[in-house]
Amino acid sequence: MEENILDKLDMRKLGRELQLARTKRGLKQADVAQMLDVARTTITAIEKGERRIKPDELIKLARAYGRQVNDFVRERPAIEPFQVQFRGPFLRSEDEDKEISTYIDQLEDLSRDYFELEQITNSPIVQKYPIEYKIDNLRVDLAAEDVANQERKRLGLGDGPIPILRDILEQDVGLRIFYLVIKPSKYSAMYLYDHELGGCIGINLLHPEERRRWSLAHDYGHFLAHRYKPTMFVINNYQRVPQSEQFADKFAAYFLMPTSGLTMRFNDIRKTKEKIVVADLCTLAHYYGVSVEALTLRLEDLKLIPTGVWDRLQQGGFKVRDA
Numbered sequence: 480m481e482e483n484i485l486d487k488l489d490m491r492k493l494g495r496e497l498q499l500a501r502t503k504r505g506l507k508q509a510d511v512a513q514m515l516d517v518a519r520t521t522i523t524a525i526e527k528g529e530r531r532i533k534p535d536e537l538i539k540l541a542r543a544y545g546r547q548v549n550d551f552v553r554e555r556p557a558i559e560p561f562q563v564q565f566r567g568p569f570l571r572s573e574d575e576d577k578e579i580s581t582y583i584d585q586l587e588d589l590s591r592d593y594f595e596l597e598q599i600t601n602s603p604i605v606q607k608y609p610i611e612y613k614i615d616n617l618r619v620d621l622a623a624e625d626v627a628n629q630e631r632k633r634l635g636l637g638d639g640p641i642p643i644l645r646d647i648l649e650q651d652v653g654l655r656i657f658y659l660v661i662k663p664s665k666y667s668a669m670y671l672y673d674h675e676l677g678g679c680i681g682i683n684l685l686h687p688e689e690r691r692r693w694s695l696a697h698d699y700g701h702f703l704a705h706r707y708k709p710t711m712f713v714i715n716n717y718q719r720v721p722q723s724e725q726f727a728d729k730f731a732a733y734f735l736m737p738t739s740g741l742t743m744r745f746n747d748i749r750k751t752k753e754k755i756v757v758a759d760l761c762t763l764a765h766y767y768g769v770s771v772e773a774l775t776l777r778l779e780d781l782k783l784i785p786t787g788v789w790d791r792l793q794q795g796g797f798k799v800r801d802a
Contacts, residue, residue, distance in 0.1 A: 484552050485537070491528030496551055498526040500544040503584055514543055579669075579711055582661050586669060586681040589657045594676055606653035606677050609633060611706045619722060623729035624738070626703055631737060638740030640767045644692055648699060653677060656695065658684040667712040668694035670701045678702045689770045693731050700730030736767050736777050745783050755784060757792065761802050771799050 501511060508526075512519040515536055524530035532540075541548045597603045609630070614622040631637070634651055641647065648654045655676060661683040667690065669681045680698045682691050694712055701710050705723050712727075720728075744766070748759055764774035775789040 485532065485534060488552065489528070490531055493532065493551060494526040494528040497532075497540060497544075500540075500546055500551075501526075503580075504544050506543070511540065511543065515539060578662075579666075582659060582666070582669065582681065583671070585659055586657060586671065586679060589659075589681075590655050590673070590676050590679045593655055593657075604649075604653050604655070604677075607651060608653065608677070609703065612704045614704050614726060619725045620729050622704075623700070623726050624733040626700070627730050627733035627737065630703065630734065638737045638743075640740075641735060642768065644695055644735075644768075648680075648695065652699075654699070654702065655679045656682065658682050658691070660684050665714045667714055668698045669709070669711045670698040671709045672702070672707050678706070687770075689764070689768055689773075692735065692768050693770070693773060696731035696734050697727045699734070700727035703730070732773065732777050732780075735769055736774065738781065741767070741777065742781060742783065745778065757797065757802065771802065 501508070508519050508522040512522045515522070517536075521530060525532050525536075537551060538548055541551060612622075612626050612629075614626070617625075634647060636647075645656055649656055655678065657680070659681045661681070662685070664683065664685055667683050667686065671679050673679065680695065680702075682694050682698075684691075686694070697712055698710070701708070701723065704726055708723070710723070710727075741763075744763065748763070749755060752759070760771055760775055760778075764771045767774060769777075772789055775784070775792070778784045779786050779788060
């Protein structure tokens with residue numbers, strides 16, 4: 480690397496990038512100073528852009544931060560770092576915070592790379608966002624169905640299943656969506672908003688497709704009604720489910736399985752049979768691209784089947800994958 484490359488860089492911008500990379504790595508200025516064999520005040524000056532960094536120092540820092548030197552010397556779009564501290568009320572341990580932080584960093588890097596690629600190719604993503612829906616003081620289920628119906632109408636989806644949900648949300652809405660390997664599996668999805676990048680969603684790639692679709696619809700609900708509030712979707716991790724999570728889950732159900740279409744298709748099946756059997760539930764769930772559990776509970780809510788069917792299936796040892 481030639482020194483004249485560094486001579487052309489904005490030291491304040493480079494210093495800010497180095498500071499963000501250091502904090503993401505969980506290192507203190509004193510730790511970095513020891514690596515470079517310099518005073519801590521030198522690191523402070525470098526991060527403030529007051530002291531020009533040397534090529535060998537940048538190489539050492541890039542290695543320490545798990546980054547490429549190229550990440551710091553080439554022009555990249557500037558974005559605000561994603562916020563790690565979610566406002567969700569679920570209780571987290573220090574280890575869980577570290578887990579979440581790692582995946583937030585991945586989502587931020589992917590979103591930034593995607594944004595940079597758009598700039599290089601001069602093909603920016605088109606954001607066709609609706610205004611943020613106001614649902615305060617409304618009953619959660621009614622608000623969720625109303626928003627779901629309005630969005631289906633706005634996107635021209637009718638009342639049938641949505642086979643290409645990810646494509647619609649990326650191309651017709653303008654969200655940035657990424658599938659990530661997230662462990663443990665209790666983490667389903669994460670949603671964040673940045674004024675430059677817009678809405679960004681990370682979905683757990685390790686989950687079955689119907690779970691991923693549900694998580695995507697769930698976080699789309701957050702985008703529509705709680706746009707500026709970052710969330711981590713954690714399965715069965717609430718002692719008391721907050722209203723924002725209730726809304727997002729109800730929205731997913733109404734958006735993926737609209738009342739009119741689902742009722743009509745269920746009645747079409749009932750006309751030809753004396754009794755609805757488990758195979759019918761599996762077929763209908765596959766048709767809508769949702770889990771058998773989600774489909775069954777939705778039919779129970781609509782009172783199309785007796786309440787408690789899903790509980791009885793579970794108690795009877797019903798295995799979804801075998802079915």
